Amino acid sequence: MLPNFVLIGFMGCGKSTVGRKLATLTGHRFLDTDDAIVETRNLSIPDIFSKLGEDGFRDLEQRVIEDLVGVAGIVLSSGGGAILREQNREALKKIGIVMWLDADPDILFERATRTGKRPLLNTPNPRETFDTLLASRRHLYESLADVRFDSTHTEQEDVARKVLEEAMRFRSRRN
Numbered sequence: 681m682l683p684n685f686v687l688i689g690f691m692g693c694g695k696s697t698v699g700r701k702l703a704t705l706t707g708h709r710f711l712d713t714d715d716a717i718v719e720t721r722n723l724s725i726p727d728i729f730s731k732l733g734e735d736g737f738r739d740l741e742q743r744v745i746e747d748l749v750g751v752a753g754i755v756l757s758s759g760g761g762a763i764l765r766e767q768n769r770e771a772l773k774k775i776g777i778v779m780w781l782d783a784d785p786d787i788l789f790e791r792a793t794r795t796g797k798r799p800l801l802n803t804p805n806p807r808e809t810f811d812t813l814l815a816s817r818r819h820l821y822e823s824l825a826d827v828r829f830d831s832t833h834t835e836q837e838d839v840a841r842k843v844l845e846e847a848m849r850f851r852s853r854r855n
């Protein structure tokens with residue numbers, strides 16, 4: 681039986697795209713914390729931020745993550761800030777092998793700002809905000825991750841397969 685896979689990483693690192701492909705490769709069900717939050721409220725992420733504030737959003741995020749502890753056969757893509765709360769970090773570890781998708785900051789920034797759907801970057805100087813947030817979170821991704829994968833020099837279509845190989849190597853080392 682394959683383990684669950686949990687993707688963490690900063691906005692724009694490709695968690696959802698890679699997660700979907702990982703689900704196809706493994707036969708697991710793909711879940712995305714942001715999608716689950718949107719479903720519970722029937723509101724977009726920017727609307728949730730503007731109605732409930734970041735704390736309200738984080739409460740919904742925590743509930744979604746904690747509800748997944750004990751569920752088998754999933755690939756979970758977590759929001760970039762899901763690692764901020766200790767309770768979430770503990771739950772993510774329990775859910776599955778935690779894989780940090782990383783990439784060059786310029787690439788992350790370009791991807792993260794492409795859609796305009798990331799409320800935390802809706803500031804007068806998005807690049808400065810991005811750099812500050814990334815610097816404040818890197819150590820959390822690093823300390824939580826079982827596996828880190830830097831996709832900067834990997835073709836997009838190869839990332840999921842390589843991430844899966846890394847995860848399976850991690851599992852055989854651990855067992």
Ligand code: S3P
Binds near residue numbers: 689692758759760762
């Ligand atoms: C956030 C990242 C977003 C989303 C929300 C907050 C963050 O998810 O959860 O806008 O705090 O980094 P993605 O990482 O999928 O963009």
